[in-house]
Amino acid sequence: MSIVALTKVPRPSKEQRIDTIVESARKVFCACGFEKGSIVDIAADAGIAEGTIYRYFDGKRGLLDEVLRRHYAAIFDDVQQTLPAIEGYGNRLRYLIRRVLLAISSNRGMCGLITRDLRQFDTTQPSLAQSLNHQIGILMADEIKAGIKRGDFRSDVSPGIVCDMIGGGLELIAWSYMTNGKAIDVDKVTNAISRTVLSGIESNNATTASLASLVTRLEQTADRLDSA
Amino acid sequence: MSIVALTKVPRPSKEQRIDTIVESARKVFCACGFEKGSIVDIAADAGIAEGTIYRYFDGKRGLLDEVLRRHYAAIFDDVQQTLPAIEGYGNRLRYLIRRVLLAISSNRGMCGLITRDLRQFDTTQPSLAQSLNHQIGILMADEIKAGIKRGDFRSDVSPGIVCDMIGGGLELIAWSYMTNGKAIDVDKVTNAISRTVLSGIESNNATTASLASLVTRLEQTADRLDSA
DNA sequence: TCCAGTAATGAATAGCATTCATTATTCGTG
DNA sequence: CACGAATAATGAATGCTATTCATTACTGGA
Numbered sequence: 001m002s003i004v005a006l007t008k009v010p011r012p013s014k015e016q017r018i019d020t021i022v023e024s025a026r027k028v029f030c031a032c033g034f035e036k037g038s039i040v041d042i043a044a045d046a047g048i049a050e051g052t053i054y055r056y057f058d059g060k061r062g063l064l065d066e067v068l069r070r071h072y073a074a075i076f077d078d079v080q081q082t083l084p085a086i087e088g089y090g091n092r093l094r095y096l097i098r099r100v101l102l103a104i105s106s107n108r109g110m111c112g113l114i115t116r117d118l119r120q121f122d123t124t125q126p127s128l129a130q131s132l133n134h135q136i137g138i139l140m141a142d143e144i145k146a147g148i149k150r151g152d153f154r155s156d157v158s159p160g161i162v163c164d165m166i167g168g169g170l171e172l173i174a175w176s177y178m179t180n181g182k183a184i185d186v187d188k189v190t191n192a193i194s195r196t197v198l199s200g201i202e203s204n205n206a207t208t209a210s211l212a213s214l215v216t217r218l219e220q221t222a223d224r225l226d227s228a
Numbered sequence: 229m230s231i232v233a234l235t236k237v238p239r240p241s242k243e244q245r246i247d248t249i250v251e252s253a254r255k256v257f258c259a260c261g262f263e264k265g266s267i268v269d270i271a272a273d274a275g276i277a278e279g280t281i282y283r284y285f286d287g288k289r290g291l292l293d294e295v296l297r298r299h300y301a302a303i304f305d306d307v308q309q310t311l312p313a314i315e316g317y318g319n320r321l322r323y324l325i326r327r328v329l330l331a332i333s334s335n336r337g338m339c340g341l342i343t344r345d346l347r348q349f350d351t352t353q354p355s356l357a358q359s360l361n362h363q364i365g366i367l368m369a370d371e372i373k374a375g376i377k378r379g380d381f382r383s384d385v386s387p388g389i390v391c392d393m394i395g396g397g398l399e400l401i402a403w404s405y406m407t408n409g410k411a412i413d414v415d416k417v418t419n420a421i422s423r424t425v426l427s428g429i430e431s432n433n434a435t436t437a438s439l440a441s442l443v444t445r446l447e448q449t450a451d452r453l454d455s456a
Numbered sequence: 457t458c459c460a461g462t463a464a465t466g467a468a469t470a471g472c473a474t475t476c477a478t479t480a481t482t483c484g485t486g
Numbered sequence: 487c488a489c490g491a492a493t494a495a496t497g498a499a500t501g502c503t504a505t506t507c508a509t510t511a512c513t514g515g516a
Binding site: 485 | 515
């Protein structure tokens with residue numbers, strides 16, 4: 001029979017407890033993934049019993065949602081501070097692409113959660129987390145729509161489809177980063193995506209050729225004028 | 229005590245048994261998804277015991293892989309028959325995009341498996357199924373590379389990135405089809421993607437218009453000079 | 457100090473993939 | 487046809503985890 005004198009620490013506030021749980025969940029999920037990261041692990045890391053987690057969260061899924069929500073919130077904050085300072089729709093679009101690539105390549109564990117586990121939709125109850133990638137898509141779509149209105153972008157483009165292509169492309173790049181592990185060359189990829197989106201892949205030989213012949217003709221004319 | 233006279237059906241061949249199991253798995257997975265579709269359900273549908281499945285497959289995951297492999301194989305067969313008959317790199321690219329959209333929109337259950345469950349990678353052992361989407365990407369990349377070589381496409385485009393953008397875009401469209409259920413307008417989406425990939429989104433209205441008027445003016449000047 | 461009300465606990469529950477000792481069937485051979 | 491290894495099928499038992507809930511521990515006001 002041992003009598004132990006423990007300094008009784010007061011219970012943490014509701015907010016502190018939630019923060020502790022979410023942080024432990026983040027650590028465990030990032031390290032092991034959603035499936036393999038168990039509630040027992042998270043509880044152990046947070047220094048509490050499993051049951052306690054269920055007082056604050058609907059379940060494992062809800063916990064993941066909150067982890068992801070906080071991750072995206074930080075990115076959104078950053079973006080909202082930076083975006084307005086950038087001039088030009090094309091440049092802002094380019095910044096958004098680059099920002100996502102940075103987020104992907106700077107946190108492999110989170111990248112795994114996003115590419116692997118965010119997708120687990122439940123047709124009955126769409127979760128908050130599902131709309132997070134979509135939010136970034138909305139930011140991009142806003143730029144494109146504004147660009148169309150101003151005439152910088154063609155009026156026949158579908159902003160939604162273009163955003164899907166950018167967002168989907170970024171996701172595939174993230175996914176292949178997760179599976180093959182090769183580092184992402186952020187600037188190179190940013191350039192490739194931006195260039196493709198803005199200019200497409202078709203060569204405009206016809207235009208170039210007609211311009212070239214025009215130049216030739218003007219040069220000849222100029223020569224004649226000189227000699228006259 | 230009942231004496232029942234059952235016509236003893238001979239055991240099916242290994243191949244038949246595998247086909248039965250895979251077909252039952254396809255039905256169950258398509259109806260319930262990978263997580264919720266249980267081995268018991270599949271065994272019941274196939275009219276066998278759960279244990280039997282494990283004689284033929286590594287486990288639930290391996291079973292899904294085979295279901296997906298067969299689904300993709302059918303598409304590949306179809307594509308390989310059709311593709312060579314189409315003239316022009318841009319047109320073949322367009323066909324591939326349309327073919328994938330058709331596959332997506334014609335089979336919602338399978339679409340769910342692809343967008344939701346195919347992604348469950350295990351960093352330790354990459355599965356066959358993971359490379360299936362990639363295969364289609366390779367077909368597209370081939371067209372793009374050939375198009376670059378022939379001068380139809382700009383030489384500074386990155387085929388891999390463009391394929392990621394097309395493939396990723398298609399996946400996002402599939403995903404949003406799964407979550408919001410709205411039917412996909414195959415032709416409209418095919419057009420939007422093709423147009424974006426080929427021509428980009430930047431309007432060259434201003435440039436074209438100003439160049440055109442410049443050309444006109446220069447031509448008039450040149451004519452006047454010539455006649456002088 | 458006491459006592460509702462609130463929070464935390466962790467053993468019990470439940471669901472499901474996977475295993476494996478047991479039973480049934482097949483088929484080559486005497 | 488009969489026998490008996492070899493092969494296939496079975497389904498109860500196992501193990502793992504998320505989730506629940508009766509019980510216990512704390513807290514803050516009267």
